[in-house]
Amino acid sequence: MDNLEIARVLAEVGDLLEIQDANPFRVRAYRNAVRTIEAQTTPLAEMLERGADLTELPGIGKEMASHVAELVRTGRLAALAELEAQTPRSLVELMRVPGLGPKKAKRLWKELGIESIADLEKAARAGKIAALEGFGAKSQEKILQGIGTAQRLAQRMGIAEADLVLEPLLTHLRQAPGLERLEAAGSWRRRKESVGDLDLLATARDPAAVMDHFVRYPGVARVDARGETKCTVVLRSGVQADLRIVPEKSFGAALVYFTGSKEHNIRLRAMAVDRGLRISEYGVFQEPTRKRRAEREEAAAERDPWAGKWLAGKREEDVYRTLRLPWIPPELREDRGEIEAAAKGKLPKLLERGDLRGDLQMHTTWSDGQETVAAMLAACSERGYEYCAITDHSKALAMVRGLDARRLKQQWREMDRVAPKYPQIRLLRSMEVDILADGSLDLEDELLEKLDLVLVTVHSKFDLDPGRQTKRILKAIQHPAAQVLGHPTGRRRGIREAMRFDVDEVLQACAELGVAVELNANPERLDLKDTHLMRAKELGCKITISTDAHSPRDLDLMRYGVEQARRARLTKADVLNAQPLAKLLAQLRPRAGA
DNA sequence: GCCGTTTTCGGCCCGACTGTTTTCAGTCG
Numbered sequence: 001m002d003n004l005e006i007a008r009v010l011a012e013v014g015d016l017l018e019i020q021d022a023n024p025f026r027v028r029a030y031r032n033a034v035r036t037i038e039a040q041t042t043p044l045a046e047m048l049e050r051g052a053d054l055t056e057l058p059g060i061g062k063e064m065a066s067h068v069a070e071l072v073r074t075g076r077l078a079a080l081a082e083l084e085a086q087t088p089r090s091l092v093e094l095m096r097v098p099g100l101g102p103k104k105a106k107r108l109w110k111e112l113g114i115e116s117i118a119d120l121e122k123a124a125r126a127g128k129i130a131a132l133e134g135f136g137a138k139s140q141e142k143i144l145q146g147i148g149t150a151q152r153l154a155q156r157m158g159i160a161e162a163d164l165v166l167e168p169l170l171t172h173l174r175q176a177p178g179l180e181r182l183e184a185a186g187s188w189r190r191r192k193e194s195v196g197d198l199d200l201l202a203t204a205r206d207p208a209a210v211m212d213h214f215v216r217y218p219g220v221a222r223v224d225a226r227g228e229t230k231c232t233v234v235l236r237s238g239v240q241a242d243l244r245i246v247p248e249k250s251f252g253a254a255l256v257y258f259t260g261s262k263e264h265n266i267r268l269r270a271m272a273v274d275r276g277l278r279i280s281e282y283g284v285f286q287e288p289t290r291k292r293r294a295e296r297e298e299a300a301a302e303r304d305p306w307a308g309k310w311l312a313g314k315r316e317e318d319v320y321r322t323l324r325l326p327w328i329p330p331e332l333r334e335d336r337g338e339i340e341a342a343a344k345g346k347l348p349k350l351l352e353r354g355d356l357r358g359d360l361q362m363h364t365t366w367s368d369g370q371e372t373v374a375a376m377l378a379a380c381s382e383r384g385y386e387y388c389a390i391t392d393h394s395k396a397l398a399m400v401r402g403l404d405a406r407r408l409k410q411q412w413r414e415m416d417r418v419a420p421k422y423p424q425i426r427l428l429r430s431m432e433v434d435i436l437a438d439g440s441l442d443l444e445d446e447l448l449e450k451l452d453l454v455l456v457t458v459h460s461k462f463d464l465d466p467g468r469q470t471k472r473i474l475k476a477i478q479h480p481a482a483q484v485l486g487h488p489t490g491r492r493r494g495i496r497e498a499m500r501f502d503v504d505e506v507l508q509a510c511a512e513l514g515v516a517v518e519l520n521a522n523p524e525r526l527d528l529k530d531t532h533l534m535r536a537k538e539l540g541c542k543i544t545i546s547t548d549a550h551s552p553r554d555l556d557l558m559r560y561g562v563e564q565a566r567r568a569r570l571t572k573a574d575v576l577n578a579q580p581l582a583k584l585l586a587q588l589r590p591r592a593g594a
Numbered sequence: 595g596c597c598g599t600t601t602t603c604g605g606c607c608c609g610a611c612t613g614t615t616t617t618c619a620g621t622c623g
Contacts, residue, residue, distance in 0.1 A: 017595095022595095023595080024606090025596080026595045026596090028606080029595035029606095055596095059595090059596070059597095060596085061595060061596050061597080062596090064595075064596085099612090100621085102620095104620070104621085133615070134620090136613065136614060138612085142612095142613095197623090225610085225611055225622095227610060227611055228610095229610075230609095230611070257609095257623090265607070266606090266607055266608095268607085269607040269608070278607085278608080279607080279608080280607085280608055281608080281610095282609090305609065
């Protein structure tokens with residue numbers, strides 16, 4: 001059983017516990033364990049085999065470790081079976097409908113026998129839900145609306161799509177009367193690879209006027225909630241957008257709060273409590289006295305959020321400073337150790353867009369690109385690059401007219417003719433060489449030796465069983481000519497899941513052999529993903545970031561690669577194509593002929 | 595269920611909005 005499957009089972013346990021009204025902190029413990037397990041690149045099964053102690057992982061205690069061991073050993077979890085005997089698994093589905101949480105889902109099941117979205121819709125249409133105590137006509141209507149959008153909302157959009165949706169909305173909002181500051185926050189600001197909804201934060205002389213302007217945005221399909229400081233709308237694209245308006249002195253605190261992640265915020269607030277402080281979206285406050293939880297809860301109802309002495313909140317830096325922390329870049333705010341690193345003054349200086357000196361994967365009309373070698377070279381040169389690699393496909397990809405030996409040599413002749421016209425940029429003669437089903441490379445050795453850079457990638461047989469897939473990729477990178485493993489897991493957003501293989505073993509082999517791993521910057525791929533990149537760095541892999549451009553415009557997708565790299569805490573020194581040409585060539589795996 | 599340089603017990607982040615049960619629980623982020 002692999003890590004993702006283990007995580008899924010534990011997530012189910014958490015969901016069912018929540019429905020059964022278990023201690024919410026117990027539910028959270030399961031969610032935390034899921035997060036930890038999902039972020040592991042080493043298979044837990046393997047760690048157990050080695051005799052590793054899983055309780056050393058954060059959020060994994062005795063119980064979770066024994067769950068994992070049981071799952072690895074038997075493929076099942078008795079605890080989950082017990083929970084399922086008490087509450088149907090399908091109730092979790094109901095909680096995906098906006099407005100339905102664990103309590104209401106359970107009541108709908110107990111009182112109306114509703115077990116699925118289909119049951120729910122039938123009951124709502126029959127007017128049975130409005131008749132239920134605690135529900136009403138409005139709840140029923142909201143449920144019916146929610147069912148329609150539940151599926152769409154469950155589908156998070158890619159970061160590039162979020163950029164496209166957000167930009168015109170921000171333009172609209174900036175024209176709101178009395179608007180002072182405006183920032184987009186949330187996972188969009190953390191540059192996460194996918195974004196669930198859009199979070200906007202503003203200060204304004206006249207909040208009500210800004211809210212009015214917000215709900216009048218032509219892209220708004222409906223308004224879900226509107227109060228004095230907070231407004232939620234659903235856009236025609238199906239995306240939810242929240243606008244929150246706060247006082248100027250709270251803007252920094254609110255930005256921290258709204259940027260998240262939730263886990264990062266929880267850690268900050270817990271740290272604050274330890275220091276007798278309270279952090280909210282309004283600021284950092286000195287609590288009058290250290291109160292016990294019960295007293296705080298009692299006080300919470302009647303207390304206004306401005307109680308206590310306000311210490312900070314105007315800027316994000318001020319909030320972090322009250323915890324004796326430096327400002328933490330949004331991309332890192334996931335509670336993956338960034339708080340500890342910040343406390344020790346060990347936050348890395350993250351890679352920046354301007355650090356990149358070249359792009360090491362792109363295509364031309366020789367295979368499936370849209371432009372000529374000359375046009376791509378010119379486009380790279382315009383972007384200030386020192387070098388670029390043209391990497392058309394090899395012959396196995398007949399569909400895109402992959403190059404055989406004869407056409408590859410023709411392409412070289414064209415390169416020799418064109419390159420002198422662009423003396424300011426070095427053209428690296430390269431190829432995206434297919435890794436065949438048996439792990440061999442799709443180009444003759446004598447030609448591989450004549451390339452400046454050999455990129456190897458999988459484009460077929462994505463569904464081999466994990467053992468064979470691992471062997472296949474290992475064999476390919478063991479070929480002495482292989483220098484970079486491109487889009488290593490093969491995933492494509494909304495099109496194809498990552499291949500199933502032992503990523504950790506492959507990364508380890510890459511580190512040992514000196515084969516670099518690619519971060520494919522195309523937002524459809526973003527492969528390797530952030531957690532895998534962190535592991536790659538830890539193992540000492542060299543990393544390249546490339547756009548896989550099929551047109552000059554695609555070269556600008558590099559920003560998504562840089563953002564993902566930042567999320568993985570990569571620095572300039574970790575990335576081969578952030579180095580000058582000589583250093584890049586020196587750090588690539590040595591060639592037989594060189 | 596996890597966690598611990600005050601703790602192996604007693605904590606575990608904080609606030610807005612909605613609908614409805616007229617005083618607050620449930621949900622959401």
